[in-house]
Amino acid sequence: MLRIALNRAMSALVLVVIASVFSFILVAAFPGNVAALIAELRGGFVSQAVVDKVAEEYRLRDPLLYRYGYWVADVVHGDFGKSLRTGEEVSTAIEKRLEPTLVMIAGGGIVMLVVGLVLSFCGALWPGGLVDRFIRALAVVNISVPKFFLAAMLIYAFGVIMNLLPTFGFRGPTSWILPSIAIGLVPGALLSRVARVSLEEAMSRPFVITAMSKGFGRRRILLRDALPNIVPVVLTAFGMNLAFMIQSAIVIEPIFAWQGIGAYFVDAARFRDLPVLQSCLLLFSVLFIIVNLVVDLLVIVVDPLQRRAMRG
Amino acid sequence: MKAIKDLYKAVGLPICFLIGFFIFIAVFGKYVSPYDPNAQNLLKASQTFSAEHWFGTDNLGRDTLSRLVAGARTTLFGVTLVLLMAGSVGMVIGTISGYFGGWLDEILMRIIDFGLSVPSLVVALAIVGVFGPDFWNMILALAIAWVPIYARLARGVVAAAVNQPYIESLRVLGASRTRIIVKHLTPAALGSVLIYASADAGVLALNIANLSFLGLGVQPPQAEWGQMLVAALPYLEEAPRLVILPGLSLTIMVIGFNLLGEAIALAKNPRPMSKRRLFQRRREFLKEIAA
Numbered sequence: 001m002l003r004i005a006l007n008r009a010m011s012a013l014v015l016v017v018i019a020s021v022f023s024f025i026l027v028a029a030f031p032g033n034v035a036a037l038i039a040e041l042r043g044g045f046v047s048q049a050v051v052d053k054v055a056e057e058y059r060l061r062d063p064l065l066y067r068y069g070y071w072v073a074d075v076v077h078g079d080f081g082k083s084l085r086t087g088e089e090v091s092t093a094i095e096k097r098l099e100p101t102l103v104m105i106a107g108g109g110i111v112m113l114v115v116g117l118v119l120s121f122c123g124a125l126w127p128g129g130l131v132d133r134f135i136r137a138l139a140v141v142n143i144s145v146p147k148f149f150l151a152a153m154l155i156y157a158f159g160v161i162m163n164l165l166p167t168f169g170f171r172g173p174t175s176w177i178l179p180s181i182a183i184g185l186v187p188g189a190l191l192s193r194v195a196r197v198s199l200e201e202a203m204s205r206p207f208v209i210t211a212m213s214k215g216f217g218r219r220r221i222l223l224r225d226a227l228p229n230i231v232p233v234v235l236t237a238f239g240m241n242l243a244f245m246i247q248s249a250i251v252i253e254p255i256f257a258w259q260g261i262g263a264y265f266v267d268a269a270r271f272r273d274l275p276v277l278q279s280c281l282l283l284f285s286v287l288f289i290i291v292n293l294v295v296d297l298l299v300i301v302v303d304p305l306q307r308r309a310m311r312g
Numbered sequence: 313m314k315a316i317k318d319l320y321k322a323v324g325l326p327i328c329f330l331i332g333f334f335i336f337i338a339v340f341g342k343y344v345s346p347y348d349p350n351a352q353n354l355l356k357a358s359q360t361f362s363a364e365h366w367f368g369t370d371n372l373g374r375d376t377l378s379r380l381v382a383g384a385r386t387t388l389f390g391v392t393l394v395l396l397m398a399g400s401v402g403m404v405i406g407t408i409s410g411y412f413g414g415w416l417d418e419i420l421m422r423i424i425d426f427g428l429s430v431p432s433l434v435v436a437l438a439i440v441g442v443f444g445p446d447f448w449n450m451i452l453a454l455a456i457a458w459v460p461i462y463a464r465l466a467r468g469v470v471a472a473a474v475n476q477p478y479i480e481s482l483r484v485l486g487a488s489r490t491r492i493i494v495k496h497l498t499p500a501a502l503g504s505v506l507i508y509a510s511a512d513a514g515v516l517a518l519n520i521a522n523l524s525f526l527g528l529g530v531q532p533p534q535a536e537w538g539q540m541l542v543a544a545l546p547y548l549e550e551a552p553r554l555v556i557l558p559g560l561s562l563t564i565m566v567i568g569f570n571l572l573g574e575a576i577a578l579a580k581n582p583r584p585m586s587k588r589r590l591f592q593r594r595r596e597f598l599k600e601i602a603a
Contacts, residue, residue, distance in 0.1 A: 015426055018422060018423060018425075026439065144567040149541065149563065247431035251526065265438075266437070280438070288430050
């Protein structure tokens with residue numbers, strides 16, 4: 001089991017290295033004169049002397065491999081460079097903006113879990129019933145709805161028509177509700193489908209028939225016998241969707257005017273803020289890889305069948 | 313011809329009609345739409361539904377219906393371009409990787425692994441950020457972000473085909489490497505790439521809209537649904553239709569593409585028959601034997 005875990009961790013590490021190379025190359029391959037761009041962004045008169053000074057400062061004239069080395073060393077020490085636009089340290093900016101993003105993803109995770117489990121459980125409790133058909137009908141629709149459209153409709157329904165919830169800014173728990181729903185609803189519907197299918201599969205196993213013959217009710221069997229069986233599957237789907245929420249946050253944060261890392265990334269892309277762009281790409285890639293790794297490892301820990309298979 | 317007929321049979325009329333409708337308005341929309349999508353008329357700004365402007369006008373007095381039609385054109389044009397670029401480049405990389413194998417394959421596939429392990433929108437966003445927000449840069453960025461999927465797909469097909477007896481015999485017969493790759497391996501990969509592309513179009517349309525929504529793709533005044541939606545957001549209270557209509561158009565188009573993808577996937581490897589269907593089939597079969 002440890003060997004498998006180490007194996008997964010190693011391949012994740014390789015991915016992180018490739019992510020760093022990609023983040024570096026992306027900016028190193030920037031078309032045009034980076035030094036001139038930076039000098040221009042700083043404002044004022046751009047002379048050759050200024051450009052030279054900038055190039056010297058950012059070590060732009062060194063060989064690529066050296067520059068990659070410098071950059072990695074800086075990043076490992078927590079120095080992501082300075083924003084070209086604001087001059088702020090990227091690491092402090094990210095630290096400041098981490099909270100809204102984490103709140104959104106945590107809230108989305110809760111919404112996803114509640115929606116997914118409640119829907120799938122109701123579907124399994126009354127197979128072929130209204131909820132069951134609803135889950136199936138929703139299967140194609142929910143992956144087709146654009147995230148920003150869903151968010152806009154939520155704002156319209158709860159913010160404009162009913163005037164119930166704040167729709168703007170990151171200000172206290174009530175303002176967390178709508179973004180969490182916006183980010184967690186679609187993954188929740190996806191999760192419900194996965195959970196429903198595996199519940200159905202679990203309900204066709206012999207132990208369920210045994211439990212039925214003992215006279216237990218359907219609800220009790222679902223909760224006590226079938227539910228533990230779907231934990232690994234649900235956990236995997238949950239983790240994958242959670243990882244994809246990092247991507248959704250990029251689109252959802254600007255709508256609700258949250259100053260999270262997603263919005264930071266978008267701003268950097270808008271203004272060609274190269275150090276920020278580089279750091280954000282690296283950060284998102286590494287976050288994504290880590291979440292996937294953690295999920296993989298958790299599934300090994302949680303699923304006795306996999307554990308036994310590995311030991312055997 | 314037969315392939316098209318089979319496809320039609322698998323997909324069914326409603327989906328064909330839905331997608332055909334969007335393709336039709338994308339191609340001929342210019343001639344059908346009642347107004348120039350970019351023509352402003354401030355005297356008739358922010359009108360609701362009327363006989364003159366079926367879906368009303370936006371805050372600059374532009375006809376919403378015409379802009380929706382133009383948006384279909386932008387989106388489908390973008391999707392087609394990205395699929396063509398990513399599909400062809402991915403196929404070249406995948407074929408090379410699958411045919412030659414060895415260390416080249418190893419290196420290429422590690423890079424592809426990274427591309428697959430990080431969400432495409434993140435990669436596309438970073439690339440757009442480096443090159444600057446613009447329609448063509450968005451297309452390029454999405455194409456780069458989508459290459460890994462097709463490269464992996466093509467590599468799988470080619471690597472499986474390379475050791476097949478028919479390729480072996482071609483080699484024995486003296487067919488050149490180029491001939492084997494171009495005439496025998498590429499067509500094999502092309503099939504699965506095309507099938508995947510048709511299922512992928514919906515995701516791409518969503519991402520084009522995502523990037524345009526963030527102001528990083530299609531720039532105003534060119535009409536695009538995501539960009540129309542973001543431009544209308546400040547007027548959500550007064551004119552919700554300006555937000556709802558583009559969002560709904562995009563949703564319906566993506567539903568169409570996703571249904572198409574699902575139908576094709578089902579036709580390729582049919583779902584195992586459910587128990588009930590199986591019993592029914594067995595009963596029919598027994599009846600036939602008895603008769």
